[in-house]
Each structure stands twice: as structure tokens, then as C-alpha cells.
Amino acid sequence: MSEIAIRPLRADDRAGWEPLWRAYLDFYRAELSAEVTEHTWSSLGDPTSPVHGLVAVRDDRPIGLAHVVLHATTWATGPTCYLEDLFVDRAGRGSGVGRRLIEAVYAFADEHGAAAVYWITQEYNAPARSLYDTVARRNSFVRYER
Numbered sequence: 001m002s003e004i005a006i007r008p009l010r011a012d013d014r015a016g017w018e019p020l021w022r023a024y025l026d027f028y029r030a031e032l033s034a035e036v037t038e039h040t041w042s043s044l045g046d047p048t049s050p051v052h053g054l055v056a057v058r059d060d061r062p063i064g065l066a067h068v069v070l071h072a073t074t075w076a077t078g079p080t081c082y083l084e085d086l087f088v089d090r091a092g093r094g095s096g097v098g099r100r101l102i103e104a105v106y107a108f109a110d111e112h113g114a115a116a117v118y119w120i121t122q123e124y125n126a127p128a129r130s131l132y133d134t135v136a137r138r139n140s141f142v143r144y145e146r
Contacts, residue, residue, distance in 0.1 A: 002058045004097060006104040009044050009053030009065070016062035017041070017055065024065070024087035028122065040067075054104050056088065056097045064088035066101040068108060068117075076115030081105065083119035086128075098128065102135050 009017065018037070025032060044053040050071055056064035067085040083105050088097045109117045117136075120143060121128055132138070 004056055004058050004063070004092070004095070004100065006054055006056050006100050009055050011045055013055055013062055014041065016057075017053075017065060020062055020065045020087055020089060021085075023089060024085060027087070051084075052108065054101060054108065056092065056101055058092070063092040064097045064101055066105050068105055070109075070112055070114060073115065078113040078115050081109035081112070081114040081117045083117060086119065093127075098131050099135060102131075 018041075021037065021040070040051075043049040043051040044067065050069050052068050052070070054066040054068070055062040065085065065087050066083060069082040069084055070079045071082060073080040083102070086098065086101060086105075088101070106117055119132075121132065
């Protein structure tokens, strides 16, 4: 099996990123317009955007993604890093790709002076949650939205 590398998302990754993005949205039963996908892709490639992307690649083909948002917080002097999207395709699951993406997010956050890294997931996402329980601590916050 080929070596897996984690690296920043590049402009030439679009053809490999988009199927991962679509599969991620399908997993979460989300439907987004083409306009939102285009905006997301543009934000990921904009160096002035707070949105950043990492990919796991095998044979230079993306097999996993992580999107993070660096944002200000009232709870620290530096930014906070929100891991908004994390997905690994079926062929890459169980091989440590998810863990490596999270570790890369931690490194990214550290490089940018983030005070914390956080994310949310669905209750039913048991396989991912079993990984998350080993790389982070769950807190008692409950999410509300409009």
C-alpha cells in the first residue's frame, strides 16, 4: 500500500476534493447548493480567508479532508480553531488517516497560535466518536441553532 501524506489543500486538488466533499455531505444527510460548494472551494483557496483545508493523499489522490476555521474568541488572546469538516473515504478508513488528519489540524492550530481546537459530530457517528474519544476530551456543552 502506498504512503499517505497529509498536506494543505492545493488548487489542483479540486477534482479529488469534490467527491470527498459530496460523500461527506451525503453522510450527514446535507444538501448544499452548487453556489455554496463553489464558495467553500473558493474560501479554501483564498489565503486571506479564515477557512483552511488539509487533505490526506495516497498516490497524489485525496482520500480524506479536514476543513478548519480560525476565529477570534473572547476566551483567549489568540484564535480558536474549529474543525468544521473531517472525512475519510471508505478505502482509507481504519488505516489511521482520520487520526493523522486530526494531528495535522492540531499542528496547524499550534502554528497559528490557536488556544484550542474543537469540533462537533452527530450522536450516531459511533466509529468516528471512538477515534475522537482517544484524541480529545468530550465536554458538556449542548449545541443550539436557529
